[in-house]
Amino acid sequence: MPHSNSSAVTRPGGTSNGLLAALPRADFDLLASDIQTVALDQNAVLARAGDEVDYVFLPHNGAISLMIDMANGQTVATATIGREGAISFLSAIGPAPSAMTAIVHVAGTASRIPSFRFRDAFNRSRAIRHALQAHVSAMLTQFQLGTACNALHPVEARMARWLLHLRDRTGHDVLPLTQEVLSQILGVRRTTVTLLMCNLRASGAIRSDRRGEIEIDRSRLTAVACECQHTMRLEACRPISLSRDEHIALGESADAM
């Protein structure tokens, strides 16, 4: 589990999470006293499919993969979430078991809020509901694109896409990934990943793959990835922001903006 350093985020400008940063001060303050900053350790499980959701996580950095677990033990990733969004955000609607397993694949930090406190603030704040609605819309797009990608695009292009998504989260070309984790993300056998790695190394798109680290050549890997990489990147990078009109509709004075 992630561990807490108990340092609270005190205002919207003090967080790098896009969802929290988009909130007007009064709405952020509904959450502020319940926020803990926690470390997201590599391979930590933030939510497990079927388990009750205890916390909502709003990452400041790092990358979390949403995984579907099949009855035969196979897994596949359906989306990644980083600083633009939240993990277990649907618990705002009401208590329910998690539909997916959320695993940290690039370590980082996050704001953690008890789900019942997040739900309470969600019910009281139109701005929080608006920000979450924007995030849900972006996630639905990511899920739909992912479904199309899995059905239509070759696994080598999908692997390149996932590596580039994770590269976007880390900001550098050495990714803390094993072939085993890649096989779980892609829903393919480990031997398939080994073969794909071999091909990508031969083309120069992968520079090295050893000791749990994969070094990529970003431009060469981009040439291998399917178009979904670019489309999903735009979705993930789209900031959640309330326009001036929306601020006014939410009942704020212009001075508060």
Ligand SMILES: [Zn+2]
């Ligand atoms: Zn694709």
